[in-house]
Amino acid sequence: MDDKQVERILQNPKFKEMVSKKSTLSWTLTAIMLFVYVGFMLLVGYNKEFLHSSLSGGVTTWGIPLGLSIIVLSFLLCGVYSYIANNKLDQLNEDAMREVEAIAHEKGQN
Template sequence: MDERQVEAILQNPKFKEMVAKKRNLSWTLTAIMLFVYVGFMLLVGYNKEFLLTPVSPGGVTTWGIPLGLGIIVLSFLLCGVYSYIANNKLDQLNEEAMREVEAIAHEKGLH
């Protein structure tokens, strides 16, 4: 792939759309995870009593355990969401952009 093809890809509207959507998705999922994690840390720092409270009266499992596990599960779910969207939406835009660039290069006899 030469510099002209790379530049054509970078200037392709579908490629730019894919990059923008990927960036927005990444920042949105990062913000969600950061919000949840920082919220949990603030809870640990400022409301330990709640985390030490049993889930059920007389039980041994405190609220800290399911909340901590929930954060771990959430991180896996967000990875799954990212993978699903990337594989089903963003890859499609990327492939369309590549086909357009290849078609233009073929027309110009550059390929």
């Protein structure tokens, strides 16, 4: 594949759309996770009394379910990414790959 073909692939609208959507999805989910995690760490650092307080008058404190919810959230976000990637991004990827293969086969025609 020569430089001209690579440039045509990079300028392909379907390829650009696929890259853009993948990037937006990845950064959005990353921002959500970072926001939640940093928020929890700030809570640990600046409001320990809240985390030490009892959830329902028993021995379970607020820190335990909050910490577990962060773990659950990470699994949910992975599921969200997988669902969107499998149902939306894969079709864009296939369309882009068809066009990329067509560009690659045109090598001798240009």
